[in-house]
């Protein structure tokens with residue numbers, strides 16, 4: 001929490017003004033019972049109507065002043081808290097944007113959403129309550145105790161017994177509620193993760209008729225959240241009746257002691273009434289303090305989770321001493337690269353070494369899960385290898401400024417992710433300053449012109465979230481066009497033609513040969529037809545390059561390649 005305190009600094013004026021205004025409200029609240037006592041014991045007892053009316057006006061005036069103080073406090077507390085929350089949200093978003101894939105994997109998107117919504121909201125509530133109640137609670141409490149000491153000292157023993165019990169209750173409840181709300185946050189993460197997964201995969205769920213299964217799964221996580229919420233809320237809500245009970249016992253004790261003293265003639269009736277009022281005010285003060293403490297305890301866990309994001313070490317960082325690469329030519333070399341997704345996990349890539357000369361086309365083929373996508377993700381540093389080095393134009397990628405490195409690479413990921421906006425917006429994602437000609441050329445190379453031209457609004461055609469209004473093949477074509485438009489000297493196509501018909505794929509291959517002859521192209525594909533013309537083909541198996549060479553060489557040297565070829569061409573290939 002301490003680490004987040006600096007967020008309040010720009011709004012310190014509001015943060016100081018709010019409690020000051022609250023002090024005014026509290027003073028007015030504390031005045032009321034004393035005025036009432038004077039009204040009863042002096043005005044009513046002596047039948048002095050003028051005095052009663054005068055005190056009535058003073059009561060009204062103090063109520064109005066209290067109202068102004070309270071309202072002002074709420075306005076400024078909200079102003080400070082809302083700004084603080086917005087600033088934290090901005091910084092969390094900025095940090096998440098810098099996250100490496102490893103960082104994102106380790107949090108999970110569900111948790112990141114809970115942090116940016118729920119946790120920041122909980123912190124905002126804590127700031128509002130602190131600014132409003134942190135002064136109010138203790139002031140009401142201390143003020144009541146002091147006034148009772150001076151005006152109803154005969155009844156003070158009642159406070160000596162009830163106050164420690166009330167404080168002990170509040171302490172126990174605050175500690176326990178922090179733990180309960182941590183469990184609520186964890187369950188909330190699960191609900192968000194599930195919800196996000198369901199929304200992203202709604203079509204698959206329907207296609208597989210898994211609605212019932214998913215409904216049950218969601219019901220389970222939702223039920224867990226409900227149960228945990230229920231325990232936390234019920235636990236907190238029992239505090240009020242317990243405190244009321246203790247105060248009521250105090251009222252009975254005060255009345256009993258007071259009546260004896262009135263009978264003895266040592267106490268006036270108004271004092272007893274004022275004492276009961278102060279006892280209630282004192283309980284309000286303690287309740288306000290306890291609510292603040294509980295909200296703060298609750299926000300501790302939120303603050304902790306927010307700090308986890310803000311302080312997470314980003315494992316893909318800018319080089320300390322960057323080496324300038326004026327113009328990337330596109331030579332790519334892997335030197336004995338080993339990679340694992342988790343610290344103590346199995347190696348997904350082992351001893352990968354190869355050199356792709358600038359302008360060469362590299363085909364990568366191999367079984368599912370053999371590490372093909374992982375290999376190419378290391379080139380733009382979406383992940384860093386555990387050992388070994390990746391060099392572009394003989395410079396370690398870790399020494400090239402990230403922006404320079406990534407703008408030198410056109411990447412078409414396995415899953416064609418597009419954004420809501422127009423087709424043009426999506427293509428400009430690859431190159432902001434692209435001209436109309438650039439757009440048309442990139443679309444042409446990616447065999448996308450044919451379907452864009454058929455659209456009434458062409459490049460201005462709007463895409464829904466996740467490009468839900470496009471076919472799989474159309475999405476892949478746009479994802480390729482987005483990478484082509486960069487005119488980068490390194491192009492990575494990760495299974496990017498899997499949903500494209502053979503004719504269109506041939507068009508893309510032709511465009512690659514013609515327009516990108518100077519570009520180093522990595523093509524991952526499960527189809528030999530997509531890579532057979534590559535200068536080098538790597539056959540991957542269990543994280544290793546099992547064989548490499550041209551199509552003809554591999555047909556002779558690699559049994560795995562021959563088997564793949566045979567299965568795809570329907571031919572029996574003679575061994576050797």
Ligand SMILES: Nc1ncnc2c1ncn2[C@@H]1O[C@H](COP(=O)(O)OP(=O)(O)OP(=O)(O)O)[C@@H](O)[C@H]1O
Pocket residue numbers: 105341342348366367368369370371372373374375414
């Ligand atoms: N983000 C990740 N975290 C942990 N493990 C991962 C992650 N991504 C991939 N893996 C694992 O790494 C291995 C290699 O995956 P990769 O995606 O590189 O394979 P691939 O050869 O491209 O497979 P495919 O042909 O099916 O796309 C697999 O065993 C996979 O389970």
